[in-house]
Amino acid sequence: MLLGQTIINGLMIGGVYALIAVGLTIIFGVMKIVNFAQGEFLMVGMYVTWLLYKAIGGSPYLLIPPVIVIMFIFGLLLYKIVVKPVVGKGDTAYILLTVGLSIFLQNVVQLIWGANYFSIETTIKTEAIQMGDVSIQLPRLIAFIGAIILVGGLHLFLKKTDIGKAMRATAENSQVASLLGINPSRSFAIAFAIGVVMAGMAGVLLTPMFYVYPRVGQLFGLTAFVVVVLGGLGNITGALFGGLIIGLVEAFTASYVALDLAPVGTFVVFLLVLLLKPEGIFGGGVRKT
Amino acid sequence: MTDFKELIKKQKYSVFIVILFLLFPLISPSDYITHVMVLIFLFAAMATAWNVIGGYGAQVSWCHATFFAIGAYTSFLLFLRFNISPIISIFAAMIMSFILAMIVGYPSFRLRGVYFSLATIAFAEIVKTLLLYFTDFTGGANGLMLPYKGASLMSLQFKTEIPYYYISFVVLALLIFVTWKFEKSKLGYFLKAIKEDEDAAESLGIKAYKVKLTAFALSAVMISIVGPIYAFNISYIDPIGIGHLDLSIKIGTIAIIGGVATLWGPLLGAIIIIPLSEITNALLGSTRGGASTAIYGLILILVIIFKPEGLISLFDKFKGRKKDKKLKVR
Numbered sequence: 001m002l003l004g005q006t007i008i009n010g011l012m013i014g015g016v017y018a019l020i021a022v023g024l025t026i027i028f029g030v031m032k033i034v035n036f037a038q039g040e041f042l043m044v045g046m047y048v049t050w051l052l053y054k055a056i057g058g059s060p061y062l063l064i065p066p067v068i069v070i071m072f073i074f075g076l077l078l079y080k081i082v083v084k085p086v087v088g089k090g091d092t093a094y095i096l097l098t099v100g101l102s103i104f105l106q107n108v109v110q111l112i113w114g115a116n117y118f119s120i121e122t123t124i125k126t127e128a129i130q131m132g133d134v135s136i137q138l139p140r141l142i143a144f145i146g147a148i149i150l151v152g153g154l155h156l157f158l159k160k161t162d163i164g165k166a167m168r169a170t171a172e173n174s175q176v177a178s179l180l181g182i183n184p185s186r187s188f189a190i191a192f193a194i195g196v197v198m199a200g201m202a203g204v205l206l207t208p209m210f211y212v213y214p215r216v217g218q219l220f221g222l223t224a225f226v227v228v229v230l231g232g233l234g235n236i237t238g239a240l241f242g243g244l245i246i247g248l249v250e251a252f253t254a255s256y257v258a259l260d261l262a263p264v265g266t267f268v269v270f271l272l273v274l275l276l277k278p279e280g281i282f283g284g285g286v287r288k289t
Numbered sequence: 290m291t292d293f294k295e296l297i298k299k300q301k302y303s304v305f306i307v308i309l310f311l312l313f314p315l316i317s318p319s320d321y322i323t324h325v326m327v328l329i330f331l332f333a334a335m336a337t338a339w340n341v342i343g344g345y346g347a348q349v350s351w352c353h354a355t356f357f358a359i360g361a362y363t364s365f366l367l368f369l370r371f372n373i374s375p376i377i378s379i380f381a382a383m384i385m386s387f388i389l390a391m392i393v394g395y396p397s398f399r400l401r402g403v404y405f406s407l408a409t410i411a412f413a414e415i416v417k418t419l420l421l422y423f424t425d426f427t428g429g430a431n432g433l434m435l436p437y438k439g440a441s442l443m444s445l446q447f448k449t450e451i452p453y454y455y456i457s458f459v460v461l462a463l464l465i466f467v468t469w470k471f472e473k474s475k476l477g478y479f480l481k482a483i484k485e486d487e488d489a490a491e492s493l494g495i496k497a498y499k500v501k502l503t504a505f506a507l508s509a510v511m512i513s514i515v516g517p518i519y520a521f522n523i524s525y526i527d528p529i530g531i532g533h534l535d536l537s538i539k540i541g542t543i544a545i546i547g548g549v550a551t552l553w554g555p556l557l558g559a560i561i562i563i564p565l566s567e568i569t570n571a572l573l574g575s576t577r578g579g580a581s582t583a584i585y586g587l588i589l590i591l592v593i594i595f596k597p598e599g600l601i602s603l604f605d606k607f608k609g610r611k612k613d614k615k616l617k618v619r
Contacts, residue, residue: 104586275396
């Protein structure tokens, strides 16, 4: 019974990890930068959801379209104002810039709404589906399904549409792509904005289950790093399976070792992956020295 | 000793500033101002340590607060349980940090790019979670309090801030001196070469991985010296306060704002950031505590975009112009 419940818990949260990680991995894949502010984009998505819910009400899941639009514009603006000036200046500049951005966002939110914990009140919160001994909370199931749909949708977008193909070409080799008439800066902007939207979507899906507060994104953001490295940096399918695996690792640590030590399980796995299989389980672009 | 003479000759202004700093407690208006100076020295010392790997090596570490916390916890626990003087336990802290730095650096430096930064975050989270979890040993989230046992150098407890002022000053001076030696050492030159062009450096036979690992371990050992001093000064430690990612970011930010890969940049950064956060905290109170952090986040973004070499470069330009004039006269 505990085993079944643990697996379900792990998979459900793993889907959300996959969604956050996919946002991170598409930004990395196209722009070759690791975005250290991904967790904060998730936090912003949660605040936007919370604010819209307060203003409009209804079901939080109906807020998905407006949040997509808001987060996309937010992503484009961030790219134009903050990220674009350092394009081509190397890893260190990106790391420091996005870390600066993350603490800035975190603390601006804290400045406006304080360090308080907010939540939205919906009936869906407490509903659950019972299957034998195992119960699945409805918000978790919706988050899992929503995450899988979004990841699949993004995958199709990259494979089938012209913009998606242009982005993949930029990811492959941005110089050659620009010779072929693809504007790399446009691909970068769209990739970054999509990454932000993915984090925002995770925010919508998480808001019915978690409190909204300035630091909520931190642990999710860190977990997403582990997921992308496990799945191979830049690899979308890898991020999906990586998310599910990390969800399971966390759930098993919480069930069988200690609830409070769940993050330790995740990060130990991360260090082991770096040691044993740094290109990730599903491959990606890593150079060994 | 010749090294020292050369240092004094080259850094005339710095010697003047040092003398000014030494006399400061005599004119300090209050214990609070002296305490702010202590914080400036300690944060400058931490940023100096960070600078060794983060600045000279451009390998961004986000776990320096963890080595700082290891220093603080080691000295606290040894003092509280076995009454061992922090002056002795500092060495235990240094050894601990060295070993742990090796464990983190070993898997991550074999890879290039951001893997090191990610590994440092993972390590920091592990240590923080363990410190919170083993409540019996570490006090958990409540942290550890240090009872006042009377003023003495061996227990690093004093009635006023002034002894701390000189101790932290000496620690800062020591770490800057170590950095200066490091800058001129083979290791320092190798690290700079790797930062410029890793492939070229490796083709010349430099083992990039070994050099980075050594520099990281040195940097970790350096910051673990500051931990006990800080902990005994404020006589209270907890995992969130001193082992958190936010503190690591603050340390890095100080070095970057001042100027990475420069000897005096971290001190300049601390002189700017520490009073700034003291002022914003005083003005806005703890309820809106985000203010000071938001400001240094913003400064970090602005510095990276507009002045990646840090604010110390403003002084370099001034110096450079003077040199040009001299040449023209000749």
